[in-house]
Amino acid sequence: MSFFSQDDVLFILKLLDESEFDELQIESKDFKLIAKKKGGNLEVQKTGSPQLAPELPQKIIEDEITTPKFKETSFEVRKEGQISKPLIFDKDLVPIKAPMLGTFYRTPKPGAPPFVEIGSLVKEEDPVCVIEVMKCFNTVRAGVEGEIVQICAEHGQMVEFQQTLFLVKKIFDKKDSPKGSQA
Amino acid sequence: MRRISSLLVANRGEIAMRIIRACRELGIKVFIAASQADQESLPARLADRVICIGPSHPSQSYLKAETIVMAALGVGAEAIHPGYGFLAEQPDLPELCEQKGLIFVGPKAEQIRQMGDKILARKKAESLGIQVIPGSGLIHNLEEAIGEAEKLGYPVLLKAAAGGGGRGMKIIWRPEDLKILFPEASAEALAAFGDSRLYLERFIPKARHIEVQIIGDKHGNFIHLGERDCSLQRRYQKMLEEAPSYILTSELRKEVCNYALTFARHLKYENAGTVEFIFNPEEKKFYFLEMNTRIQVEHPVTEMITGIDLVKEQIRIASGQPLSFGQPEINFKGHSIECRINAESPSREFSPCPGRIDIWEPPLGDKIRVDTHCYQGYFVPPYYDSLLAKVITWGENRLKAISEMQKALANFLISGVETTIPFYQSLLQNPDYIKGNIYTRWIEDIFLKEFLKNV
Numbered sequence: 001m002s003f004f005s006q007d008d009v010l011f012i013l014k015l016l017d018e019s020e021f022d023e024l025q026i027e028s029k030d031f032k033l034i035a036k037k038k039g040g041n042l043e044v045q046k047t048g049s050p051q052l053a054p055e056l057p058q059k060i061i062e063d064e065i066t067t068p069k070f071k072e073t074s075f076e077v078r079k080e081g082q083i084s085k086p087l088i089f090d091k092d093l094v095p096i097k098a099p100m101l102g103t104f105y106r107t108p109k110p111g112a113p114p115f116v117e118i119g120s121l122v123k124e125e126d127p128v129c130v131i132e133v134m135k136c137f138n139t140v141r142a143g144v145e146g147e148i149v150q151i152c153a154e155h156g157q158m159v160e161f162q163q164t165l166f167l168v169k170k171i172f173d174k175k176d177s178p179k180g181s182q183a
Numbered sequence: 184m185r186r187i188s189s190l191l192v193a194n195r196g197e198i199a200m201r202i203i204r205a206c207r208e209l210g211i212k213v214f215i216a217a218s219q220a221d222q223e224s225l226p227a228r229l230a231d232r233v234i235c236i237g238p239s240h241p242s243q244s245y246l247k248a249e250t251i252v253m254a255a256l257g258v259g260a261e262a263i264h265p266g267y268g269f270l271a272e273q274p275d276l277p278e279l280c281e282q283k284g285l286i287f288v289g290p291k292a293e294q295i296r297q298m299g300d301k302i303l304a305r306k307k308a309e310s311l312g313i314q315v316i317p318g319s320g321l322i323h324n325l326e327e328a329i330g331e332a333e334k335l336g337y338p339v340l341l342k343a344a345a346g347g348g349g350r351g352m353k354i355i356w357r358p359e360d361l362k363i364l365f366p367e368a369s370a371e372a373l374a375a376f377g378d379s380r381l382y383l384e385r386f387i388p389k390a391r392h393i394e395v396q397i398i399g400d401k402h403g404n405f406i407h408l409g410e411r412d413c414s415l416q417r418r419y420q421k422m423l424e425e426a427p428s429y430i431l432t433s434e435l436r437k438e439v440c441n442y443a444l445t446f447a448r449h450l451k452y453e454n455a456g457t458v459e460f461i462f463n464p465e466e467k468k469f470y471f472l473e474m475n476t477r478i479q480v481e482h483p484v485t486e487m488i489t490g491i492d493l494v495k496e497q498i499r500i501a502s503g504q505p506l507s508f509g510q511p512e513i514n515f516k517g518h519s520i521e522c523r524i525n526a527e528s529p530s531r532e533f534s535p536c537p538g539r540i541d542i543w544e545p546p547l548g549d550k551i552r553v554d555t556h557c558y559q560g561y562f563v564p565p566y567y568d569s570l571l572a573k574v575i576t577w578g579e580n581r582l583k584a585i586s587e588m589q590k591a592l593a594n595f596l597i598s599g600v601e602t603t604i605p606f607y608q609s610l611l612q613n614p615d616y617i618k619g620n621i622y623t624r625w626i627e628d629i630f631l632k633e634f635l636k637n638v
Binding site for chain 1: 219234235236237238244249250252253254256257258279
């Protein structure tokens with residue numbers, strides 16, 4: 001039985017990223033994973049998902065875990081129709097996750113400007129979105145200080161518990177910065 | 184009528200598997216609402232899509248009606264099946280479903296509400312000419328309790344008005360017991376059900392638990408699928424269920440099934456339900472106990488002797504279709520038994536044993552059915568009930584069904600977690616059980632004492 005969860009793939013890619021090797025290939029009955037490093041960035045190829053997500057800055061690779069075609073024999077978790085969860089390799093990037101299932105709204109009310117845009121600087125207590133469960137609006141706060149670099153959920157769509165909503169590039173003090181990412 | 188093409192399972196474990204199986208057979212796309220702990224569970228993997236509805240604790244996931252309705256709307260499910268437990272008997276869920284245009288696979292909110300209030304349900308039974316165990320109205324204080332108990336005659340049973348499944352019940356043998364147990368029961372009822380109201384009932388010492396499966400559609404058709412005998416209980420929790428009841432004559436069987444049908448007709452009951460009775464073998468009398476407005480854990484024994492798929496029928500009825508059979512088409516054949524295999528230690532007061540299952544080899548055979556969500560390597564989470572599997576066997580008669588069960592359990596290999604299999608193996612060999620000389624407190628009064636001596 002082959003079984004790669006999203007976490008497994010993430011773990012394998014992390015191993016490659018941190019290793020000295022440039023290429024990795026894993027193959028089993030109904031799953032094939034080829035990952036190559038090019039110029040310091042990771043590139044992933046998998047059977048069944050020919051469209052690779054474009055490379056994003058900050059070394060993010062967004063990729064949907066392949067839905068296997070072997071439903072009867074495989075225990076792969078299906079994520080049909082679900083907004084793909086970004087895989088994060090940059091240690092400076094922190095996800096803001098949904099604290100509950102509900103409808104994701106980027107604005108405090110219809111017509112109002114969004115709480116945040118890409119490039120917005122947020123502090124821990126800053127509201128970033130609201131999640132509505134049956135007319136009950138729950139404000140989600142950043143919980144981290146930094147710059148919004150990606151918005152991972154769609155306005156007005158349902159998000160699941162713990163789904164990543166935003167990616168934030170964390171702001172470090174110069175002395176704490178692991179890679180000197182903060183100018 | 185509205186054909187259901189997609190359904191959200193708002194439950195977990197073996198019943199989620201059972202509902203998924205029924206949906207597959209009906210060609211329905213199936214989604215499952217899963218807590219964080221259950222995201223990788225077998226039903227979550229088998230469903231066409233899993234939606235994570237919240238943290239592991241049920242109060243933050245499986246008990247949140249609004250979140251579950253949101254999840255159903257979010258993925259475009261047309262119907263919600265609540266299974267048993269969790270939200271199955273909360274009228275809020277069908278009400279929300281109605282507001283949002285979703286189909287609830289179960290009875291109407293009003294029917295759940297009426298039967299959920301145990302005092303109201305008793306009054307309803309009395310008004311229909313069905314006997315109830317002599318009991319009091321609501322009791323507000325200790326003095327009233329002592330007065331009422333005196334009128335009923337000891338022993339009496341102290342019960343929570345909002346209770347169910349035997350939780351919060353206490354046997355009172357003399358007035359002194361009440362002084363201690365009344366405040367205790369009141370506090371427990373408040374903690375467990377958010378409602379401290381209590382009432383008293385006369386206690387029948389050697390009672391049998393007989394229940395009747397009924398099913399009704401939106402077109403005024405009501406039928407019964409015979410009775411089940413669930414007299415083997417521990418702390419009012421059913422441990423082993425059989426169908427049919429082997430102590431009833433055909434006249435008594437007809438009587439009890441008619442009581443249940445009277446109830447269903449009067450309520451204009453829609454979907455599957457169970458009317459429970461206490462049977463006093465000495466008087467040969469049935470007393471209405473309560474009605475459960477959901478599919479029950481023990482429904483497979485009825486399916487085994489009737490050949491009817493109750494869960495499929497539930498879904499059909501919810502979509503507005505008429506029952507696919509009439510009463511004359513229901514034939515009862517043979518005998519069936521169910522054992523609930525729990526991750527519990529029988530020698531340590533049945534305390535739950537969550538953990539990783541190392542070996543999982545369920546028995547196979549043409550007279551054996553195993554309903555389960557477990558597999559080798561599965562981690563039994565500590566947040567939910569400890570049911571691992573239901574083993575159901577069928578035989579041409581009761582003794583053959585028992586013999587099938589003995590063989591099935593001998594061939595059930597589980598390691599990694601302790602289970603109740605040894606308890607059932609011992610029970611199935613007990614001469615009193617085989618002869619049927621049992622009653623609702625027999626396991627606690629007699630059997631367990633012997634069993635624990637030999638452990």
